[in-house]
Amino acid sequence: MSIDFYKTSILPHSAIIIKICRAYSNSQEDYEDYYQEVCLQIWKSKDNFKNKSEWSTWIYRISLNVCLSLLRKQKKQDVTNRFETSNNEISIQSDATEESKENDTDLIKLYDAIKELSEIDRGIILLYLEKKTYKEIAEIMGTNSNSIGVKITRIKKRLKKQLTKK
Secondary structure (H helix, E strand, O other), rough: HHHHHHHHHHHHHHHHHHHHHHHHOHHHHHHHHHHHHHHHHHHHHHOOOOOOOOOOHHHHHHHHHHHHHHHHHHHHHHHHHHOOOOOOOOOOOOOHOOOOOOOHHHHHHHHHHOOOOOHHHHHHHHHHHHHOOHHHHHHHOOOOOOOOHHHHHHHHHHHHHHHHHO
16 A cells, blocks of 8 residues: 555545444454554555545445454454453543543443444444434445434434443
């Protein structure tokens, strides 16, 4: 992969990749592996991009597909440990202020709740949190937009229930 391609085509969209990789990984090591594999697959598939959608939509789709594939592969390798999380989960850089520490804690709780969702629901809610339209979400997820609104409402209810329990 050329450094220029990474700087111009991947780095500007790294927040997308980071969020998706965080949602599907259970440790810092997994996160780093997922991120690297997503970048590699974006580079490998760049010639398949036909400009029928936005580049960011392409990034989302590849990121989700790679993370889902890696997650399934990991589940096959170690079924007994697939849902365990370690105390050394992804660290979120923060300022030393109390408010930012509180926000980081809330963010970690949200990601933990999102990780409890099904693989598909995780992808849908991440896209929703990115303020993607139902049409964009449907395109990225490879489904129709009619059911996305209903799914998002149900997912939000489940997340709210999970977060109020904790």
